[in-house]
Amino acid sequence: MTTIFGVPTQALFGQLLLGLINGSFYAILSLGLAIIFGLLNIINFAHGALYMMGAFVAWMLLTYFGLGYWWALGLAPLVVGVFGVILERVLIARLYKLDHLYGLLLTFGLALIIQGLFRNQYGVSGLPYAIPAELAGGQRLPFMFLPNYRAWVVVASLAVCIATWLVIEKTKLGAYLRAATENPTLVQAFGVNVPLFLTLTYGFGVALAGFAGVLAAPIYSVNPNMGADIIIVVFAVVVIGGMGSIIGSVITGFALGLVEGLTKVFYPEASSTVIFVIMVLVLLVKPAGLFGRTA
């Protein structure tokens, strides 16, 4: 059997793939958090709950309406996005003039309520969601077996992250977003409807979470706690990448997924804490994060 540093290649690549999958979810989720934090100055603790909601909407679409995975991939982010728009208009918009802490507390409360409602209705044992037929099976590569669905998750996440980055960096819409992130008052004084931008940005950011939820549904079981489990790691990713840095959140997300995977191979005991150890080190050396700008 081939080995690298005494580790079978099969295990190494297997864990790297797992890391890349986790990294895909970290990247999409931290991208949404970074956009929302950048423009709205809200630390959106409800992000994990909305990711879970995306997975549940996919499950409901299938169970109650017979609409399959591909429908869910389009519709679930839309449903979660509209839900986010309502949350922003009704609740979050009232907090912009207050300290960050209030936004964090509000969204934390919302996360608990949303999770509680789903837990009450569906329990915590988890609901199965099948891999779509088109993506069943896998490829036998020389060094490992690659399930098609996992490859798809990585590709789809990368595509969504790159598309989002292109819109923000290369379009007029993105220029408004970047300018309003820097100086919303001035952008407003130019005649731009900044409050509308804030609402749509929140909606888009949480729609990304909903999208990640649909991608996750066939891999992890659909479970009311799935968001709470991942969101703590995602916050660490955002802190390491730098609060509000778009590109930083994507690169850090994928990179930390890989680091986690590697740790599982070489020192499994540390795999669940390695990201937090890195977070502590980054905070000590570069408090603004790897890609963050110091004000």
Place this chain on the structure above:
Amino acid sequence: MPEAAQKLSPAAATAPLLAVRGLQGWYGESHVLHGIDIDVRAGEVVTLLGRNGAGKTTTLRAIIGILGRRQGSITYEGVETIGMASRKIAKLGLGYVPEERGIFSSLSVQENLMLPPRVKPGGMTVAEIHTLFPNLKERAGSQGTKLSGGEQQMLAIGRILRTGAKTILLDEPTEGLAPVIVQQIGRTIQKLKTQGYTIVLVEQNFRFAQTLADRHFVIEQGRVVDQIPNADLDANIDKLHTYLGV
């Protein structure tokens, strides 16, 4: 009714484009404007003179609607704007060039130039702005804040000229700039005046203001304490020195 129209037209001709009446303004808890009264007629250049902290910048911020709390009356073309959101005030045709210039660091020079949406027809084309400020063309791809202070000022003015706003609120455009750049800015304001723009200029340097303005409003502790036509500026020079403490 032609008679009614005839009766109205002389009044309309003399009515100010921008009328500020009894304007009060606050930064948080601190009350900074205590009843500002200013009239600006179409095509005029007026300056707001006064010491640091007198309330000149605050007055401009109140007019464009980005001061936290304001009371009194500000009408533009007869439309009351005191309760309006700043984005709606901008749409009436007012352009704002802030003191700190407000160039966005995450945008290129070109993106900064194109950022403010058009509010009225008849704004300058990008080519016209590039003729006015050739540096902006050469450095179109640079990061906005990599420009020199003078270039940033040109960009801050240029991007407003694109929007079609015909009234420009210009806050200390010459602050901290080299004399040759100050002259260039001065020539630009002069040119805009001949093209019919209305300009409200905040200035510390009244020698500079004198070359451009029709009238000067002197602001002290949040009130307009004097109004001096430009022609009388030299005769009032001692008084002005006292006001400005120079």
